[in-house]
Amino acid sequence: MSKNKEKLKKVLHKEGLRFTSQREAVWNEIISSDEHRNADEIYMAIRLNGVLVSRATVYRTIDVLVKNNMVRKLDVGVGPSKFEHKMNAPHHDHIICIQCGRIEEFMVNQIEDLQDSVAKEYGFKLVRHIHQLFGICKDCQ
Amino acid sequence: MSKNKEKLKKVLHKEGLRFTSQREAVWNEIISSDEHRNADEIYMAIRLNGVLVSRATVYRTIDVLVKNNMVRKLDVGVGPSKFEHKMNAPHHDHIICIQCGRIEEFMVNQIEDLQDSVAKEYGFKLVRHIHQLFGICKDCQ
DNA sequence: ATTTCTTTGAGACTCATTCTCAATAAGGGC
DNA sequence: GCCCTTATTGAGAATGAGTCTCAAAGAAAT
Numbered sequence: 001m002s003k004n005k006e007k008l009k010k011v012l013h014k015e016g017l018r019f020t021s022q023r024e025a026v027w028n029e030i031i032s033s034d035e036h037r038n039a040d041e042i043y044m045a046i047r048l049n050g051v052l053v054s055r056a057t058v059y060r061t062i063d064v065l066v067k068n069n070m071v072r073k074l075d076v077g078v079g080p081s082k083f084e085h086k087m088n089a090p091h092h093d094h095i096i097c098i099q100c101g102r103i104e105e106f107m108v109n110q111i112e113d114l115q116d117s118v119a120k121e122y123g124f125k126l127v128r129h130i131h132q133l134f135g136i137c138k139d140c141q
Numbered sequence: 142m143s144k145n146k147e148k149l150k151k152v153l154h155k156e157g158l159r160f161t162s163q164r165e166a167v168w169n170e171i172i173s174s175d176e177h178r179n180a181d182e183i184y185m186a187i188r189l190n191g192v193l194v195s196r197a198t199v200y201r202t203i204d205v206l207v208k209n210n211m212v213r214k215l216d217v218g219v220g221p222s223k224f225e226h227k228m229n230a231p232h233h234d235h236i237i238c239i240q241c242g243r244i245e246e247f248m249v250n251q252i253e254d255l256q257d258s259v260a261k262e263y264g265f266k267l268v269r270h271i272h273q274l275f276g277i278c279k280d281c282q
Numbered sequence: 283a284t285t286t287c288t289t290t291g292a293g294a295c296t297c298a299t300t301c302t303c304a305a306t307a308a309g310g311g312c
Numbered sequence: 313g314c315c316c317t318t319a320t321t322g323a324g325a326a327t328g329a330g331t332c333t334c335a336a337a338g339a340a341a342t
Contacts, residue, residue, distance in 0.1 A: 039330080060290090119236065125277045133267055181298085200298090
């Protein structure tokens with residue numbers, strides 16, 4: 001059994017949820033690409049593969065994956081949220097072009113550390129963060 | 142004429158928009174409080190003051206104010222967006238409790254500088270950013 | 283095999299936000 | 313002030329992402 005399938009089984013078990021072919025199909029579709037896709041795009045991709053999974057199940061499954069840190073939810077400021085898997089991908093944040101929608105990934109250790117300090121200072125136990133820079137990319141300027 | 146009214150007039154003029162009593166009412170309501178309120182709360186507050194402004198106008202006006210950096214839009218992860226004015230208020234970002242919804246403000250110069258570096262590195266002209274830390278506050282832990 | 287509990291799918295529903303369009307009001311020129 | 317042009321407004325319809333419902337189907341337990 002693949003490592004990814006293992007991972008899914010483990011998380012579902014931890015959540016007290018059953019391993020089903022639908023949930024596997026959603027997870028497989030999400031890890032099959034490094035694109036930032038919305039729920040509907042993921043749903044359509046699964047259908048194109050000939051598998052029948054409802055939109056509701058796609059949303060429900062994504063929720064579980066996001067909650068368990070396997071998928072990141074991305075609010076791009078306009079339209080539906082986008083999702084990306086976090087398997088083997090190092091942590092990163094995003095810089096987004098407000099003209100063309102282009103998304104680049106960035107990661108600065110110093111910023112991560114400073115975030116931890118802020119959380120500590122305010123007595124918060126940090127769960128996640130959103131850090132998105134919006135601007136005009138080189139091509140659109 | 143108050144400085145705030147001046148500011149609104151200037152921005153509306155710059156945008157080629159007219160100065161109207163409705164837009165003034167929305168702006169006045171927003172600067173009257175330092176709370177983080179959603180569009181509907183702002184709408185209701187205006188009505189309580191006896192002024193009649195439609196929901197559509199509240200949304201339309203907020204859009205202009207956000208675009209012109211007079212108001213900050215806050216996506217708190219669940220439910221409607223919240224808004225806060227930026228008059229005389231130094232720049233800050235937010236740390237949000239995912240249990241009780243409490244919002245604290247923080248500001249770290251070093252993070253701001255690092256953001257600028259990232260934008261520069263990727264060739265982006267930075268327009269705005271979202272930086273929100275989500276966690277469990279002291280009281281909810 | 284029977285019971286129990288979870289999951290699923292189809293579509294209804296929610297609710298923040300945006301759109302429509304006829305009526306109204308600003309702003310500029312006279 | 314009065315016209316004229318053009319923008320703005322309000323009421324409610326429309327949109328659309330996401331969630332919920334509930335009967336049918338499937339898995340697990342006994």
